Amino acid sequence: MSRGPAIEAFDVSRTYELDGVSVPALRGVSLTVGAGDYVALIGPSGSGKSTLMHLLGGLDRPSGGRLVIGGREVGSLSAPELARLRNETIGFVFQAFHLLPRTSAVDNVALPLVYRGVGARQRRERAAAMLGRVGLGHRLHHRPNQLSGGEQQRVAIARALVTDPTVLLADEPTGNLDSTTGAAVLELLERLNVESGVALVMVTHDAEVAARARRRIAMRDGVVVADSAADGGAGT
Amino acid sequence: MRLAEAWRVAWDALRANRMRSALTMLGVVIGVASVVLLVAIGTGTKQRVEQQVEGLGSNLLLVVPGRLDMGSAPALSPLTLQDVDAVGRVVGDPNRVAVTVASGATVRAGNREDFTTVQGVLETTPTVFARELGRGRYLTRADVDTGRRVAVLGDAVARSLFPDREAVGQQINVAGVRFRVIGVFTPLGQSLGVDRDDEVHVPVTAAQRLYGTQRVDAIAVKAPDRERIDELGDRIVAELNGRHPGTEFSAVTQEQILGVLGDILGILTGVLAAIAGISLLVGGVGVSNIMLVSVRERTREIGLRKAVGARPRDIGVQFLLEAVLLTSVGGLTGMALGVGGALLVAALSPIPAAVTWWSLALAFGVSAAVGIVFGVVPAQRAGRLDPVVALRAE
Incomplete structure (x- = not known):
């Protein structure tokens, strides 16, 4: 995977305006996520890791600094351009799954392809194939409420990867699952990271989960306090 | 997609x-x-x-005293049968000219009575207004000239006064004067909320005697052709203005009424x-x-x-x-x-x-x-x- 860095952040800050008061959530974060990386983002509540996650996923724009995703400068992109960038380079997996209710697994997985302009038949084929890769080839037409928590998260993972992104951002992906199911989901993410070379960036509270990552970034009070890559570990 | x-x-x-x-x-x-x-x-x-309005007959021209303004009070008519003859000369065919002198009156037959509109008319009315008789005959020139006391009933009046008898040939009493029924119109139905079958036609001369007047209320003309209907109206109005200085007259076409x-x-x-x-x-x-x-x-x-x-x-x-x-x-x-x-x-x-x-x-x-x-x-x-x-x- 020698495609150059997937995401680069240079002194990125993010400040929220709350009732006229500026609240800094990130104050100068610099990091690089390489292609095929496996990064755990750890830190207590309010440390800024969710804010960083949103920035890395192109859901938000930095207040200061430079953020480059897939070779494009986020600050200079319009809302539609940013939407397209998310569609093409980022896959999201959320703690609460965020599947559409009353919608079959295959249609949930196909959703990102709708916004890419892929035709209905091809969407379904690609979505079905992706569900096969996460072990749900037999659950194509089940609705979220007919699936277990682990199965729902697998559908969400298939949805995140159906567009063949370069980065998979997972926000507490096992947080709503029991330990056995959570472990299986984690193994799936790791397998996909190795198989397809998608960079995996995972926000987690769980020290055990974080220990499995090749690289760990610890945050506190809006700054990176430790990055195992900087200590000579994997990564750039 | x-x-x-x-x-x-x-x-x-x-x-x-x-x-x-x-x-x-x-x-x-x-x-x-x-x-x-x-x-x-x-x-x-x-x-x-x-x-x-179209069913009144085509190419109709109504001549009335006064201006045709919405809301202006109807003027008292100075028109007489001599004016009607003059209009007939302007038109060139007296058979195309009809008149009316109308008043509400109580009509009796036996112990039945009906309050209706009694219209004094010329024998030309069915031609000018495209009216049809259901039974009997309409007024003739002779009826008009002699002021004969004969009457043609609207369908509603006939049914009201003679519910179980044939009306033609019966006697009716209009404001104390006896008339003989000679015909009944075919029904027309409602128009603008008015029952058009609720009327009695009598010779204009008989009506004038009944009401004690020499006047007629309005003149209607069936124009020979549509193209020159306005010009004909102007000529009729000019003739009447000449005969009655100081009174204005208006000639209205169906198109104007429809408008x-x-x-x-x-x-x-x-x-x-x-x-x-x-x-x-x-x-x-x-x-x-x-x-x-x-x-x-x-x-x-x-x-x-x-x-x-x-x-x-x-x-x-x-x-x-x-x-x-x-x-x-x-x-x-x-x-x-x-x-x-x-x-x-x-x-x-x-x-x-x-x-x-x-x-x-x-x-x-x-x-x-x-x-x-x-x-x-x-x-x-x-x-x-x-x-x-x-x-x-x-």
Whole structure:
């Protein structure tokens, strides 16, 4: 995977305006996520890791600094351009799954392809194939409420990867699952990271989960306090 | 492809909340149905009035004293039968000239009586006004010249006075004077709320003697051709002005009458449509309201769609389509109800109703437009949602 860095952040800050008061959530974060990386983002509540996650996923724009995703400068992109960038380079997996209710697994997985302009038949084929890769080839037409928590998260993972992104951002992906199911989901993410070379960036509270990552970034009070890559570990 | 997906999502969203969608549509349904129904009634009334005015006979010219202004009081007529002869000379054919001197009177036959309009007329009336006799005969020149006390009854009068007997040949008593019935008109029905079968025709000379006058109220002329009808009217008015200096006369054509009536009924139809339009507007506010609820309920869905690549526009279009679908389905239902209501009104009541294509097209167009207008604000709100905030929503 020698495609150059997937995401680069240079002194990125993010400040929220709350009732006229500026609240800094990130104050100068610099990091690089390489292609095929496996990064755990750890830190207590309010440390800024969710804010960083949103920035890395192109859901938000930095207040200061430079953020480059897939070779494009986020600050200079319009809302539609940013939407397209998310569609093409980022896959999201959320703690609460965020599947559409009353919608079959295959249609949930196909959703990102709708916004890419892929035709209905091809969407379904690609979505079905992706569900096969996460072990749900037999659950194509089940609705979220007919699936277990682990199965729902697998559908969400298939949805995140159906567009063949370069980065998979997972926000507490096992947080709503029991330990056995959570472990299986984690193994799936790791397998996909190795198989397809998608960079995996995972926000987690769980020290055990974080220990499995090749690289760990610890945050506190809006700054990176430790990055195992900087200590000579994997990564750039 | 995105649009197809948006339609599908909009349809699914409406089906998922059937009760709510149906109640929201109800506002639009009622609005559209009342627009279609009320416009149908207005149009039907206008058509019927036009038919009736045209049914008076073609190329008709009515000559009356005074100006033809809306609301001006009718002037006392100075016209006499000599003026009628003069008009006949201007026209060139006395058979094309009819007169009337009319008054309400009580007509009796045996122990039955009826208050009706007794009109003194010339024998030319059936030709000029295209009236037909059901039974018996009409007045003749001789009847008029001699002031013979004979009468032709409207159908309603004949049925009222002689419910179980043939009227022709019977005696009637008009204001104390006996007349012999010689004919009965074929029924004409209602016109502008007036029963046109409620009348009695007698020779104008007999009527003048009855009312103690030498005057006639108005002159009607059946013009030989449509092209020169206005010129003929001008010549008649000039002749009468010469004979009666100091009195103004007007000659009115059917087109002018139709024009005036058409304007009045057009305004009436417009007012009815506007009143119905207000209820459509209220329905639109309901749509706007429910769309805002829908956006709020589906905030997380919006956040997710944005996360996977939906542009603000994609989200906006999706919600706009939902609103338009809501009002369009409501509009179609309302049209069906309005047309059904109009057919019922036309069939079961004396009120005429005619459904026109333009009113259907207008009602549907307006309901779709209501969806757009009242869907824009919720759709924009959805499109502009910050995905980070939307994903966190409960």
